[in-house]
Amino acid sequence: MQGKGLIKFFLVVMLLVTIAQYMFVIPTNAVENDADNYAQDLTGDDTGEAYRIARASYLDSISDQEVFRLPLIKSYTYQDLKAQQLALGLDLKGGMSVVLQVDLREFLLTMARNSRDTTFEEAISAASQAQQSADDDFITLFGNAWAERAGDDQKLATIFSRNDALRDQIGINTSDAEVVRILREKADETVNLTFVMLRNRIDQLGVVQPNVALDAERDLIVVELPGIENPARARAFLTGTANLEFFDVLNVDQTSINALIQADQILQRRQDLAAGLDSTAVEQTTTVYDTVYATNDLGNLTDSIESITPREVQNQTAGPLFSVLTPNNGNFGPAVLGIAQGSNRQQVMRYLNDPEIKRLFPRNASFRFAETPLDADDNGTAGSLYQLYQLDLPRDGTAPLTGEYVTRAGSGPEPGGQVAVNLTMNSEGSRIWARMTTDAANNGNRQVAIVLDSMVVSAPRVNGPITGGSTSITGDFTVQEATDLANILQVGRLPARTQIIQESIVGPSLGEANIKSSVTALLIGFGLVLAFMLFYYGGAGVVAIVALLLNLVFIFGALASLGTVLTLPGIAGILLTIGMAVDANVIIYERIREELRVGKTVPNAVRDGFSNSYSTIIDANVTTILVAAVLAYFGLGPIKGFAVVLIVGVIASVFTAVLVGRLMVDYWINKRGTMTFWTAGSKSLFANVSVDWLSFRKISYGISAVLVAVSLFFIFTRGFDLGVDFKGGYSYTVAFDQEVSAQELRNALEGPLEGVPTIKSVDADNTYNITTNYLIDQTAQIDGQEPQDVVLAALYEGVTAATGDNSVTLDQFGSTETTVGTHITSVSKVGPTIADDIKRSALEAGVVALLGIFFYLLLRFKGKRYSTGAVVALFHDTIIVMGVFAACWGWIGFNMEVDQAFIAAILTVIGYSINDTVVVFDRIREYLTNYTKRDRRQLINDAINSTISRTVMTSFTTILVVLVLFLFGGASIKGFAFALLVGIVVGTYSSIFIASPIVYDLSSDQEVKEVKTASDTPVTA
Missing domain, CATH: 1.20.1640.10 (Multidrug efflux transporter AcrB transmembrane domain)
Structure with missing residues (x-):
């Protein structure tokens, strides 16, 4: 046998490298033992949620510090050491896995400068529909949809050549095929940048050994987060674009209220005409809300609400708008146009964005709902009410100040006890912010709205100019929410939105x-x-x-x-x-x-x-x-x-x-x-x-x-028993603490899940896999809840009906961390597209x-x-x-x-x-x-x-x-x-x-x- 010496050499080298690879376990274990001791000393326990949070906090605090050094070779942080070791997947360690679709619809709208061309809008809508079952990428589908709908005299170049960023590549005579090719190149850049920024954002999440991979051919990002214990937090972290905007507000006066009344009457007339009825004014009893605002240490009003008291009033115009929106009759802040239930927000926005209705309001008026509902009173009456703000939208349609000007973001407590996100801006941002706050203060303590992803997170009253480029955002944040928001803003806004189309929690x-x-x-x-x-x-x-x-x-x-x-x-x-x-x-x-x-x-x-x-x-x-x-x-x-x-x-x-x-x-x-x-x-x-x-x-x-x-x-x-991977839907593995038959479960779940779910016995005692396509196509919130939360609640209703046991709460049932009682051990969501x-x-x-x-x-x-x-x-x-x-x-x-x-x-x-x-x-x-x-x-x-x-x-x-x-x-x-x-x-x-x-x-x-x-x-x- 020739080459024995070479083989021996490679064998020795491979053994040494492999042994060195295994040796990294020793310093890693030392660090993790320190984390165990720290968490145990802090909580007095070696299990439980408090222990896990303390342990994760310790590891996160030293993740970028040197903890091990190979003499004359290299130093290693804890993250470096973990990267040198074999990571365990979710099915072995537990955690969360998601597949994110990069949403290129918003990208196309941005490239077209929000064109209102009917053919363009129809092509985007058709491409979105076709994406659920077609082989091609979204840009190609859009190009095909445009070609099917556009007339001989319609060209894509007329829509995209108005964008300054594309003007040097797209002229008025550029062919549609060339425009689609250029858009595909720009889309690839957007997807890659989204992937890079999302990966950087995940590094801020504090997860050890996350796995993030890009499938560029399909515009998909695969994320695995081993050991994650708060899936809701992870979802918000992964899908939030962190589009931070600052707006002046338009104070609501009687003119605004009159515009609402006229809008309600117009909508009522339309409804009556559609029904063949005569339009008449009708009186009704309507609930309005008296509000008491809190003051700060200086005695100035803030945007925090101390109490809300409902009362009944007469002579309110009865119509479609006022059935979903209660106007501000002086009971709320000067920038609040009205309040609405969470489930009615989309309908309110459809009414107000109607072209005939929009003409009733100032041309620069723009409407945004608050991100969080009003505080409930002692009876919990107003816990799902959201304020509708009237913002001052500049002529060019963009916010005067955005998160692009933010250079540093952090979080910390305010003197009044609230948790705030603290921002530092660059020189240009500082100048714009100083001008906005000066104008607001000169207009009588007018509010400035801080908007995140199209939702108002805070609308503080400005008592004086804020110079120096530093400001704070308060919005009833928890410590964790403030930290997450600061981390997202620090990394920057994602170039494109991401949508979860597959999710698995173990x-x-x-x-x-x-x-x-x-x-x-x-x-x-x-x-x-x-x-x-x-x-x-x-x-x-x-x-x-x-x-x-x-x-x-x-x-x-x-x-x-x-x-x-x-x-x-x-x-x-x-x-x-x-x-x-x-x-x-x-x-x-x-x-x-x-x-x-x-x-x-x-x-x-x-x-x-x-x-x-x-x-x-x-x-x-x-x-x-x-x-x-x-x-x-x-x-x-x-x-x-x-x-x-x-x-x-x-x-x-x-x-x-x-x-x-x-x-x-x-x-x-x-x-x-x-x-x-x-x-x-x-x-x-x-x-x-x-x-x-x-x-x-x-x-x-x-x-x-x-x-x-x-x-x-x-x-x-007979066909196949298609798994959730191939047919889409929600799949839950539920461990029961008592005997229950599959048929009993099926009968109990058929009503809440609006259809017959697929139920299979798993080879463990009293454990079933339950698959349903209930609300799998739903992406928008339902009554202020995410679709997956609604499905979980329906599953819980059916399971408790089948077992007759209400001792386990919804939170306990839905937590994969639970080990006692009837509970979910794993959950998967696969959308129709994936x-x-x-x-x-x-x-x-x-x-x-x-x-x-x-x-x-x-x-x-x-x-x-x-x-x-x-x-x-x-x-x-x-x-x-x-x-x-x-x-x-x-x-x-x-x-x-x-x-x-x-x-x-x-x-x-x-x-x-x-x-x-x-x-x-x-x-x-x-x-x-x-x-x-x-x-x-x-x-x-x-x-x-x-x-x-x-x-x-x-x-x-x-x-x-x-x-x-x-x-x-x-x-x-x-x-x-x-x-x-x-x-x-x-x-x-x-x-x-x-x-x-x-x-x-x-x-x-x-x-x-x-x-x-x-x-x-x-x-x-």
Whole structure:
């Protein structure tokens, strides 16, 4: 073996790097132990929310401080140390994962300077609708929608050329296609900048080892936040654009109130005309609210409300507007036009933005609701009332002062006890702010409105000019809210809004259970493989064991250095890698056993066995890496992690089994003179197999045709149990503290969720998965609540009705941190856009994988008979596995959903099956090349017979570890493992009975003879 010195060098380097990687755990643990002690001393507890908050606060405070130094090399902060270690995914640690869609609608409106062109608005609306199911990106969809609606004389250039930023690229004669291309470039810049700023913003969130990735092709940002304990806070942090604006206000006077009265009368007349009625004035009793404002230490009024008292008054105009808006009759601040219930805010804005209604108010009037509701009185009467402010909008439609001028933001308590966000502005911002506050003070303590994301967070009265560029925002913030807002403003406004289209939350208790089951499966699977290798290969089995141990060491070290997040599918990938890593050893050892049986000495048999195995090992593993690479490209989140683990595992197994294994075998033989490659019980196994496999090909074709036909029948008639990944919706895993049947749950939930939910039993006592599409398309708030909160409340209503137990509150039920009582352990949300995208990417991944394998085999084996045989066998395997799932879901006692994990399993089956097939093909090609005078049929039979031991041994070891994964890997991985089990069995069968016979049937005697000079002696290295 040449190059031993180079291999030893790389082995030593890899070991040193890997050991150094693992050594980072020591200083990291020291820091985390300090955090544990700090939190325990502070709270007097070692569990609970207060403890966790204190611990996280300590780690956050030192995250950017040096805590470890390698002499003369580098210093490390705590964040640096964590980045050097293998991070645990949400399904192992708990936390939150979201997929964010970068919303490019606002981008287009900005580029068009908010054009009111009807065709333009219709094209944006159509593109938004098409995005839910189309393959193309939003800009392309917009271009297509415009082309369908625009007339011959309408050009996109007339809309976008008015933007100064585009004027040098878009002229009046620029074609629509060129405009769309330029917009796509600008959109890509916007998406990339949004990603960078969002990543910087997440760094301020205090999450250890967050994972943020950009899918630029689909304008998606994938965010994983392990250990996050406040999902609502994370949602606000991720989706808030932090568009900070400062406006002058227009004081409300009788003219404004009269405009409201006229607006209400106009709307009433319209309503009466639509109903065919005469318009008449009607009196009614209306509730108005008397308000008492608080004063500060100087005795000046503030915008904080001390009390609100409702009272009834007569003679209010009855009409559509006043049914949803109560006008300000002097009961509120001078900038407040009226108040409305949270559920009526959108309707109020639709009325006021009506062109006929807008003409009743000053041209510079703009309306914004307050972000938070008014304080409730003692009876809680006004807890959902929101103030409507009348702002002074400049002629150009933009705020006089924005967050772009803010250079620093922080938070802290005010003298009056309120928490404030403190801002420092640059020189230009300071000048504008001084002018605005001077004008406000000169106008009699008029208010200045501070607007965040189109909502008024504060409207302070200005007693005098504020110079120096420093100011404070107060808006009834909690300490955490003020800190988050300051952090967002410090990073800056996101260039585009982001919308959560997929969300998953996993509780820590479920993560701990997954870790326990995964470690159990890993240890049992590894132990069984080691025991088998010792039994079957004797002394060579010891070498295989050492190679496998090294393989695991290198896999974990490489994954840590790559920053890979280890998930449950990733652990499944490691287990699968163990089974497949044995394959390289088996190929080599079986070849050595063949050489020994023909009478060669051990050194010669080892030399020829290794050299004749290289081609087979390379072909088998290249095809597996090809499939894993496709999975890594098209997959999202945990599936991408599974693919990375598989790629790393395959590369590590080839290095350890082929190169390091050869070093160890040569060392052993040089030291002891020999080595055993069998034991007494395994020596004769598969020694003299002589089966005419091709004689069964017509029978096997018939059996396979029946299996494929039955599978297609179930696929098209019964279909699949589509997971939430593919159909969209909300999915909850609920652990009950008492017995309840699925039917009882279904009946109780049908009403609150406005439809029949999908309910499946999870293989834990009294645990169910509940999936519903209730409000999945809803994005706007409902009665002041987020849609997911409304769905959760409906779920809680149904669950408590089914159990008859109201002892658990809604907050306790919905918290994944809860471990007692009936509670949710995990929740996922998949919007229709991402569901369609996942289905599309799954189909693309399968097609690309099959095409890649076909062309690789076409080039590698220089004959379409091999690639055709392989692809037909892969179609055969895929259809049967899918058919089994279509036939069995619903009556087998575990989850058989078709989701992203199932697609990963299908692609893994393709990779495994082609691995198996290539080994047989490689031997067929070798025999056809070396034994050109022999009968073609006999040559192919001999090739199959000579590789049957490897086929059986590799399948057995792989099935062994996957079976352990199925039995001990936990509920969420059972369907994945079952698909692999079926796929391995079917793949092994197809390699022998489908792929190889097709090669025979597509071969001709002339193809066999056109290779080397006829010889009946095998050519060996």
